[in-house]
Amino acid sequence: MDRLTVLGRILNARAFSRVFANLRFCSSKVEVDEDAEVPSKKQKIQQVMNVHPVVAERVKTRSVLAVCGRDSIDFLNNLTTNQLNQLNDEAACLHTYFLNSKGRIIHDALIYKPDDDDTLFIECDISSLQALQTHLIMYRARTNVEIRSVEQEVGVWAVYDPLEIDGGAEGTQDSIHDTSFLDDLDLGGKILLSRDPRMWPLGLRILAPREIDVAQSLKIAGVKITDAPNGTYKSVRYKLGVAEGIAEIGYGRSLPAEINGDYTNAICLSKTNYTGWAPGALKKMVENRMLPLMFHGNPAMVSANSPITDRRGKKSSPIGYLRGVQGFFGLGLMNIPSVLSDRYCIVGKVETECVRPPWWKNEVKSSDINELKEIPQRAND
Incomplete structure (x- = not known):
């Protein structure tokens, strides 16, 4: 066996020894942590x-x-x-x-x-x-x-x-x-x-x-x-x-x-x-349900109880009615079959989007309303 081979084996043995020592050291640290006092529920809440x-x-x-x-x-x-x-x-x-x-x-x-x-x-x-x-x-x-x-x-x-x-x-x-x-x-x-x-x-x-x-x-x-x-x-x-x-x-x-x-x-x-x-x-x-609305225009141009019409203007009667406005968001009592065919609609002259409440993805498991887009976040809401 040449000298390089012997030297390599010695170095590998020393390296393994150091690793083993570190493992034992880590193990002792874990044991100390396990003995440490666990925070109470009250402390966690605080x-x-x-x-x-x-x-x-x-x-x-x-x-x-x-x-x-x-x-x-x-x-x-x-x-x-x-x-x-x-x-x-x-x-x-x-x-x-x-x-x-x-x-x-x-x-x-x-x-x-x-x-x-x-x-x-x-x-x-x-x-x-x-x-x-x-x-x-x-x-x-x-x-x-x-x-x-x-x-x-x-x-x-x-x-x-x-x-x-x-x-x-x-x-x-x-x-x-x-x-x-x-x-x-x-x-x-x-x-x-x-x-x-x-x-x-x-x-x-x-x-x-x-x-x-x-x-x-x-x-x-x-x-x-x-x-x-x-x-x-x-x-x-x-x-x-x-x-x-x-x-x-x-x-x-x-x-x-x-x-x-x-x-x-x-x-x-x-x-x-x-x-x-x-x-x-x-x-x-029921065919009508309260849905969140998001305005893609100036919300000052819309008012509560305004009729909501389809974007294409194909329906002669409103597909819903606006029940409230708060910033860029609103509430509308909407006809669900109409909304499923096109989630975009018009309130006054403002293009509006019907959005799915975030909690419906868990609650309304069997309804086609899940096809609606979930409400996005706005920087200025």
Whole structure:
């Protein structure tokens, strides 16, 4: 064996020895790390809160009624589309509709269950607060309930991440825009906090005494709050295709499924015998649905309730109606077969695009609506 071969073997042996030593060293490091203290759930949540900014916005278009008395749940159960017996510690808030005798929506609402067993809070459109109170009083006969406005006492807040809309309807622990850490917050007994039951990207819904600044309470709790332009929450709703209030839904004009109530957890299909219910009515396919719109022109040139026409001008009647405008985005009650043939349409003189809500890709699995283009991002939205 020549000298070069011997020298090579010696060097290889030394190299192998160094590698083996490094492996043993790495192994000992891993063992030390395994013995290290694992952060608690509370510590992990605190770490996320410190780096994950959210928006806390008072929703000035919403107000609250209080329904008190031992018959409060049974009373409202006879008037709404959802099953209020589901209200418990795990579901402190439900989305529901009040219907007229023809099964059309007259009020949309979120109903909250605080710790008091005999009280429910109804969040509704501020412009129809008195009308809803009158509607409830009309059916109150022979029930042990008291109905009163708490508009001057309770304010409505939304806490959300505007970027979480990109994650669709479901939150995941791995998402950089996941806001699940908010679910474990405790802001005190006077503040009622619940995940928005309609869909995940809408964040939290909070009822709080009007004198309390919820944004400041969140900061004290360790949540990082970021500022957002006025109307940001409305823009988030529009991108998701979520309508609320009389101006967007209309009074006695729309069926629950047309407003996507069957996909926003507002309807209990097994529930019967409430005002507006008809056998099989809620299971019928509807041709019109609320969809997000994106304007490819000056949105100042369009106005709510304008008719929407097809781009080619082949249809003599409108294919939809504009229900709201917020920046470059809008809500339209659209004829789905017409939209599937061409997602582009005209509002006034502005070319407009019908877009698929991001959450529909998970929820509407068997519908042709998946053929629509998903909403793109705009730099100036």
